[in-house]
Amino acid sequence: MTAGSENEQAAPSRKGGVRESLLLAGCGAVAAVLLQSFVFPLFWIPSESMENTLHVGDGVVVNKLHGAVERGDVVVFTGWDGTDTIKRVIAIGGDTVKCCDAQRRITVNGVPLDEKDYLHPDDFPSKEEFEKAVPEGRLWVMGDRRSASQDSRDHEERGGEGTIAEDEVTGRAVAVFWPLSRAAVLSTPDTFARTFTGDE
Structure with a gap:
C-alpha cells in the first residue's frame, strides 16, 4: 500500500x-x-425586597422539579400583578402566622422564628401586625427586606387573600450564579428545621 x-x-x-x-x-x-x-430556568432579581439574601441584578437558578413547597423556601411565583415574583415562604397551608409576640418576632403556630440568618440587618420582622390562618393549598410569603417588600401583608391589607396558591409557584430558587463573586447555594434557614405545632 x-x-x-x-x-x-x-x-x-x-x-x-x-x-x-x-x-x-x-x-x-x-x-x-x-x-x-x-427544569432549571433562570431568574433575575428585579428589586431590593429580598436583600441581603438576593441583590438587584443577581441571577438565580430555579428548580421547577422542586416537589412540595416548604417553610423557608425562596420561591418564584406568579405575583398578584401577574408578573414573576420572588419571596420567602413563611407559612404553608394549615399554619397560623402572626406578628408579633412580646419580643416582636413572627410566629408560626405559636413558634417564634429566629430570622437573623436571612432578615436584612437594618430591618425588623414586620412593622404591620397581622394574624392569618393560611388555607390548605396556599402559602404566606414575605420578602427578606420587609420594609421594602410588597408581599402577603400588603395584599391582605388591600382586601385581597394575601396568600398565594401552591400551583402558582414556578419553582424553588436553589442557587445564585451571577455575579460570580456572589455565587452560592440557597439553603433553608435553620429556624425552619424545627418542629412546628400541628406538623405530623
Whole structure:
C-alpha cells in the first residue's frame, strides 16, 4: 500500500470525527436549552425586597422539579400583578402566622422564628401586625427586606387573600450564579428545621 492510499483512507475518518463532534456539541446545546427552559430556568432579581439574601441584578437558578413547597423556601411565583415574583415562604397551608409576640418576632403556630440568618440587618420582622390562618393549598410569603417588600401583608391589607396558591409557584430558587463573586447555594434557614405545632 502506498503513502497516498493511506492518506486517502485517513481523510474520511477525520471528517467523520468532526461531524460526530459537531453532532455531540449540538445535542449538548439543545439539552442545555431544554433544561434551562423546562427544569432549571433562570431568574433575575428585579428589586431590593429580598436583600441581603438576593441583590438587584443577581441571577438565580430555579428548580421547577422542586416537589412540595416548604417553610423557608425562596420561591418564584406568579405575583398578584401577574408578573414573576420572588419571596420567602413563611407559612404553608394549615399554619397560623402572626406578628408579633412580646419580643416582636413572627410566629408560626405559636413558634417564634429566629430570622437573623436571612432578615436584612437594618430591618425588623414586620412593622404591620397581622394574624392569618393560611388555607390548605396556599402559602404566606414575605420578602427578606420587609420594609421594602410588597408581599402577603400588603395584599391582605388591600382586601385581597394575601396568600398565594401552591400551583402558582414556578419553582424553588436553589442557587445564585451571577455575579460570580456572589455565587452560592440557597439553603433553608435553620429556624425552619424545627418542629412546628400541628406538623405530623
